Amino acid sequence: xxxxxxxxxxxxxxxxxxxxxxxxxxxxxxxxxxxxxxxxxxxxxxxxxxxxxxxxxxxxxxxxxxxxxxxxxxxxxxxxxxxxxxxxxxxxxxxxxxxxxxxxxxxxxxxxxxxxxxxxxxxxxxxxxxxxxxxxxxxxxxxxxxxxxxxxxxxxxxxxxxxxxxxxxxxxxxxxxxxxxxxxxxxxxxxxxxxxxxxxxxxxxxxxxxxxxxxxxxxxxxxxxxxxxxxxxxxxxxxxx
Amino acid sequence: xxxxxxxxxxxxxxxxxxxxxxxxxxxxxxxxxxxxxxxxxxxxxxxxxxxxxxxxxxxxxxxxxxxxxxxxxxxxxxxxxxxxxxxxxxxxxxxxxxxxxxxxxxxxxxxxxxxxxxxxxxxxxxxxxxxxxxxxxxxxxxxxxxxxxxxxxxxxxxxxxxxxxxxxxxxxxxxxxxxxxxxxxxxxxxxxxxxxxxxxxxxxxxxxxxxxxxxxxxxxxxxxxxxxxxxxxxxxxxxxxxxxxxxxxxxxxxxxxxxxxxxxxxxxxxxxxxxxxxxxxxxxxxxxxxxxxxxxxxxxxxxxxxxxxxxxxxxxxxxxxxxxxxxxxxxxxxxxxxxxxxxxxxxxxxxxxxxxxxxxxxxxxxxxxxxxx
Numbered sequence: 001x002x003x004x005x006x007x008x009x010x011x012x013x014x015x016x017x018x019x020x021x022x023x024x025x026x027x028x029x030x031x032x033x034x035x036x037x038x039x040x041x042x043x044x045x046x047x048x049x050x051x052x053x054x055x056x057x058x059x060x061x062x063x064x065x066x067x068x069x070x071x072x073x074x075x076x077x078x079x080x081x082x083x084x085x086x087x088x089x090x091x092x093x094x095x096x097x098x099x100x101x102x103x104x105x106x107x108x109x110x111x112x113x114x115x116x117x118x119x120x121x122x123x124x125x126x127x128x129x130x131x132x133x134x135x136x137x138x139x140x141x142x143x144x145x146x147x148x149x150x151x152x153x154x155x156x157x158x159x160x161x162x163x164x165x166x167x168x169x170x171x172x173x174x175x176x177x178x179x180x181x182x183x184x185x186x187x188x189x190x191x192x193x194x195x196x197x198x199x200x201x202x203x204x205x206x207x208x209x210x211x212x213x214x215x216x217x218x219x220x221x222x223x224x225x226x227x228x229x230x231x232x233x234x235x236x237x238x239x240x241x
Numbered sequence: 242x243x244x245x246x247x248x249x250x251x252x253x254x255x256x257x258x259x260x261x262x263x264x265x266x267x268x269x270x271x272x273x274x275x276x277x278x279x280x281x282x283x284x285x286x287x288x289x290x291x292x293x294x295x296x297x298x299x300x301x302x303x304x305x306x307x308x309x310x311x312x313x314x315x316x317x318x319x320x321x322x323x324x325x326x327x328x329x330x331x332x333x334x335x336x337x338x339x340x341x342x343x344x345x346x347x348x349x350x351x352x353x354x355x356x357x358x359x360x361x362x363x364x365x366x367x368x369x370x371x372x373x374x375x376x377x378x379x380x381x382x383x384x385x386x387x388x389x390x391x392x393x394x395x396x397x398x399x400x401x402x403x404x405x406x407x408x409x410x411x412x413x414x415x416x417x418x419x420x421x422x423x424x425x426x427x428x429x430x431x432x433x434x435x436x437x438x439x440x441x442x443x444x445x446x447x448x449x450x451x452x453x454x455x456x457x458x459x460x461x462x463x464x465x466x467x468x469x470x471x472x473x474x475x476x477x478x479x480x481x482x483x484x485x486x487x488x489x490x491x492x493x494x495x496x497x498x499x500x501x502x503x504x505x506x507x508x509x510x511x512x513x514x515x516x517x518x519x520x521x522x523x524x525x526x527x528x529x530x531x532x533x534x535x536x537x538x539x540x541x542x543x544x545x546x547x548x549x550x551x552x553x554x555x556x557x558x559x560x561x562x563x564x565x566x567x568x569x570x571x572x573x574x575x576x577x578x579x580x581x582x583x584x585x586x587x588x589x590x591x592x593x594x595x596x597x598x599x600x601x602x603x604x605x606x607x608x609x610x611x612x613x614x
Contacts, residue, residue, distance in 0.1 A: 072522050072608035093526065100524025107612070111519040115255030116248065128524035133244050172523070 019179055019212050020046035020069060025078035027064050027235075038064040040235035041078070048179065049210040051203060053226030055217060061235045062216035066182045069214065070103050071095040083179050100128050104173030104211075106183035106202075110165040112157040118168045119144060119153040125176045143171040147201055163194030167201060174205050181205070183215040187222060199225055245529075249537040253544075263505040264545045267588075270501050271549025272556070274494035274584055279557060279574040281487030296359065296469035297451055298334075299460060300436040307336040310435040312464070319459035320439050327445040327453070330359050333434040335424045339417070341394045344386060347416035348396065350424030351438070359440045362418070366390050366406040370420060375404035377418040381573070397427055438469070495587055502588075503595035506538045510599055517603060518611025530603060535596040542592030546585055550576070 025042040028035060038061045046052055056062050067073035068080060071087050072095075080087045083102040090098060104125070105111075112121045122140035127133065144153045147167040157165050166186055173181045183202065187195030199215075199222050206213045215226070223229050229240040253260045299320065301310040312333070320331045335350035353369060356362045362377075367390045370376055376396075378388055383406050388394070392403045394417065401419070425431050439454065441447045447468070455466045510517070520530050557574050603611075 067609040067612075070522070072518075072612070074607075096521070096524060096526050099522060105522050107519075111515065111522075111612070113252075113516055113519070115252045120248075124520070124525075125523045127244060128520075128529075133247075 017048055018045055019048040019083055020044060020214075021079075021081045022069075023079045025065070025068060025080060026076045027061070027068065027073070028076045037235055039068070039075070042232075042235075042237045044230075044237060046212060046214065048212055049206070050212055051206045051225075051227045052212075052214045052230060053217060053223045053228070054214060054230045054232055055220070055223045055240065056232040057218060060233045062218075062232050063184050065232060065237070066184050066214065066216055069180070070105060070182045071098045072105075100125070100176075102179045104176065104178040104181040106166070106169050106173045106181065106186045108185035108188040110157065110162075110169045110189075112165055112168060112172075114157050117154050117156050118149060118160065118164075118171075121157070121168055122153075122171045122175050125172060129176055140171070140175060143175045144168070146205075147171045161194070162190050163197060166190060166194070166198050170198065170201055170205070174209070174211060177209065178211065180212045180214070183213065185216055185218070187217060187219060195219070195222060245533055245536045246540070249533060249540050252537055253540055260541060263508075264541060264548060267498060267501045267505065267542065267545030268548035268552060270494055270498045271546050271584065271588060272552045274491060274498065274587075275550060275553035275576050275580065276556065276574075277487050277490045277494055278580045278584065279553070279576050281491055282577060282580060283574050284487060295441045295447060297439040297441065297447070297454065298436055298467045298469050299439060299454065299464050300467070301463060302465035306338070307436060308338055310336070312434050312436050313459075314432070315459045316464055317434070317437055319457050320437060320454060323439075323450070323454070325442060327442050327450050328439055329442045330355060330438075330440040332359050332438040332440070333421060334436045334438055335421060335428075335433075336435055337424070337428070339396045341386065341396065341417070346382060346386070348424070349416050349418045350421045351418075352422075353420040355438070356418070359438060360409060362407045362409045364405055364407050367404045370404050370423075372404070373423060374399070374401050375419075376401040377405035377407055378403045379416055379418075380406050380408050382416055384573075399427060439466075495591065498588060499591045499595060502538060502542055502592040503599055505541060506534065506592075506596045507599040509537070510534065510603070514606075514611050514614035518606075518608050518614070521608045522612065527603065531597065531600045534600050534603075535593055538592045538596035539589060542588045543585075546588040550581060550584070 022042055022044040025039050025044075026037070027039040028037050030036070042061075042065060054062050054065070064073070068075050068087070069082055071082070071085075071090065075088050078088065083098070085094070085098045085102070087095065087098065112118075113124070119137055119140045122144055123131075123133070123136035126136035126139055131139070141150065141153055144150055147170055149164060149167055149171070152160060152164060157168070160168065166189075170183075170186075173183070181202070186202070187198050190198060202213055202215065203225060205211055215222075217223060231238055231240040299312065299316060300307060301312070304310050317331065317333060320328065324331065332351050332355040335348075337348040337350075338345055339348045340346075351360065356369065356377075365380055376394065378392075378394075383389065383392075383403070388403055390403055390406060394401050394403065396417070401417075407418075419427075421434075425433060439450075441450050451466050451468065454460055460466065517530055517534075520533070521527070525533075553576055557576065560574070
């Protein structure tokens, strides 16, 4: 069993209480005939407003854990409550609603839709929540201004640099003011300057809005900027000091 | 819905080259569907065109080609005995298949005095043949062969000039006509006829008349008495067969459209698995995601349909205005509003079904799996 995690004092502007409570999370995949245990009994408590950096080697289970925390995959066993929703027993429609209401995602390869511009990409989660197109675009424009891309809002992803695309992805993740943002290797495809800018941006949103961030990375240097540093290796989670 | 349409349209525009390929593939199938549909409808109309229902035809039974028939004078005399109580007119008739240029055309001959009252031929241009070298031509045959008044047609070694263009009900009249005596002279068969048309008197019961004629000793042994319209349909069986084949081909074209729409959508899904996973991660429900794919498929189908329809209309218009002749049978190809509408509904329904079926995998797949693809 991995060691139990202690929670750090809440940072300024954070929201009170635990946002994530995981107990004994297991995730098993079948890769052909092979049984792959990606998570082997993960316990995790995260307070609202924390900026958590999750480190570990590729294949260590970081993405799997983020997928479980974000409700885009289900644990094989264990209990997982995020933002008050028991994800291990939630139906598909409940998971969809959970993602829509509470979570923002940032992916390594941005996952922006190539056919629409930055503003429309940012507006997508707002549309998913039921906002009118006009309102969604208005809010998206405001968020893009916060990430410094107001003048690039009409550009399609192919017309933006990697760093700019990731800033659009961050804008999209925070557009609905979610309680939790999960970022899976958000700097993995960026040069160091762009990676620093992206980390600063996420930290800024964390501090201004009190949004909880969990960022998976294998970049040791970037890991230093978090409130908490966790390491996930071979499916086991431990606090890293 | 407006937003779905907008995003689907943007997606189609974004991958324009690929979309154009898919649309062109589907459009070719839609084009084939409309062409086959036009052909099938044309054959159907030809076969079902109503004849003159007060007419009976007396002709040798079990003949495939009426031009091989022979009607003896005693049968003609027997029918004339019913005048005037039950029969208004009896018209001796000659059928011939003639080669006019590169086409086979049906030649009909009957007494000129019967043309309007019995065969209901309506003169459109020129005048009925008066001179030995003059003949009349049905308007459909004229259109199909490019003939006008004064056009010369060589029949059985003699040159004839078209003096009249007429319109008449029924497919029987899609032919060249000449007075009976002239045809008998042309073919060196004075007095010989091949069939007779019997027009029932106004007050006569045509069913009783047919039964009575059929039972007449001069007719019963060798001839069969048909209602004109049923004889026309019987003789047009080949047309109905072609009509059936056209219908089958049309159904095959529809099936091809189904598979085309299904394949185009499936390919689109495979390529967009990650985008679809992303949309679902952002909180779009399965239903909305599928609706987006369905809208895209519908838009693509409608674009393909429009292109295919335009191609078919242009092709038909370029083919002598849709007027063609198949073994001397003049046909008019056209895409009717009903066919256009039914084609549109079919394509829309099949594109939607194809999208819905091929997106089934989405429902089963986890968002994480989609994002990994």
